[in-house]
Amino acid sequence: MQTLELLVSLKIPDVTALTAASSIRRRLGYDEVLKELRRSDYYSLDLNTTDTQLANELAHELAEKTNLFVNPNKHSYEIRSPQDRGGGPSQQEGLWRVEVLVTDAEGAQADDIQQALTQRLGYGGQVAAVRRGILWVLLLAADSSDQARQIAEEITVTTARDQGVLINPHFQAWEIL
């Protein structure tokens, strides 16, 4: 079994990310802290192969040929291994880069996609599971990894009217990758 992550983002400016960033900066007071906010659709693919190259080829095929994940007219995509994640906040050009994965609190299983892949498109023996979420990438001005992590949590979790934007913890889950 190999697990790969497929990240799908818009080629054009992402108005959802821009709106969220504007609200976080202007209304929550992170104008000097949040330098950039990006968003992508996140898929985790469990593939029934132990061969890394075959897994990569299959992931690219799923992205490009199934019309389930990527519309090439408007999307670009990236495929990576979970081992390629930052493992928490990482430094990038003097800022802290934090990846926040948001999923449905009741489970991230993408049963509809899994069903389409296995039943309609004939990938039954090759794709064991598909999970999905939204991946937010925050570039933060912070003094340390711990501070970046704390700021990311403040920005992410909506606990009060003036606190947090990216998730409502009553039906969404989150983690820093």
Added chain:
Amino acid sequence: MEYSPEGRPRVALIQFPGSNCEWESQRAAEAAGISCDIFRWNRDPAGLVEYHGYIIGGGFSYQDRVRSGVIATKEPIVTTMFEQVIEHDKPVLGICNGAQVLVEAGLIPGLEPGQVQMGLAPNYPDPGGRIGDFCCRWVYLKHSCQSGRCALSSQMPADYIWPVPIAHGEGRFTTRDPQVIAQLHSNDQIVFQYCDADGHVDDSPEINPNGATDNIAGLCNPAGNVLAMMPHPERASFIRQIPSELKNDWGQRKRQAWGEVEAMQQPGPGRLIFESLRQALLIAVH
């Protein structure tokens, strides 16, 4: 605060970019004797102080970016409205997207005002026939709280059953804190529940269209001056809006009104919400 020149209580209907029910909500409010101004989100919020109460209508504020209601919640106009509601007990009616704003603003359920204690999650997915994604149809509601418990439903008797349309993709009242649900019951804050035409409440997808916890369709705050409801009473405020095929008394009234334009203009069941709002506004004046 003064009445309108016509002697009516005044309500501000807050319009966000993406709101799309403001005009029919205004018409429904005015039919109930309320002076209703559409108040754009980017006006000076201080102007809200002059109103006796507020409506946040349906639509897709900020295109539902990130999730329904959350971006609007952070705007200064909501801060001012929040202060007016908490400090001066002014009434607020949130319909559909307005309900989502009130929940994300911490006004509903309002056990600790300002704290977000619930969410309006995406409609329950569809593994076994339950409707997922956007759901647009007529449903029945039961007025589940005591009559007079909520100022915005004060003109409805207890256990009143009425038809009303829903149109939402994120309308499932939920919380991760079971204590909140227990308090909603003990405080009698569950104003409306989805039910069938006979008032029967159960969790079947035919009755509970989005999978809401305990069939919740509308909640008030502990003080009873804030009501968040996912169904659209402004779309059931005139007989002409009622589907003729409804099997209960309201369908019969619609069929009887066929061919008579004045009869078509008579009140529908949703009018009671706006008449309740008018009463609440009159109390707010004094």
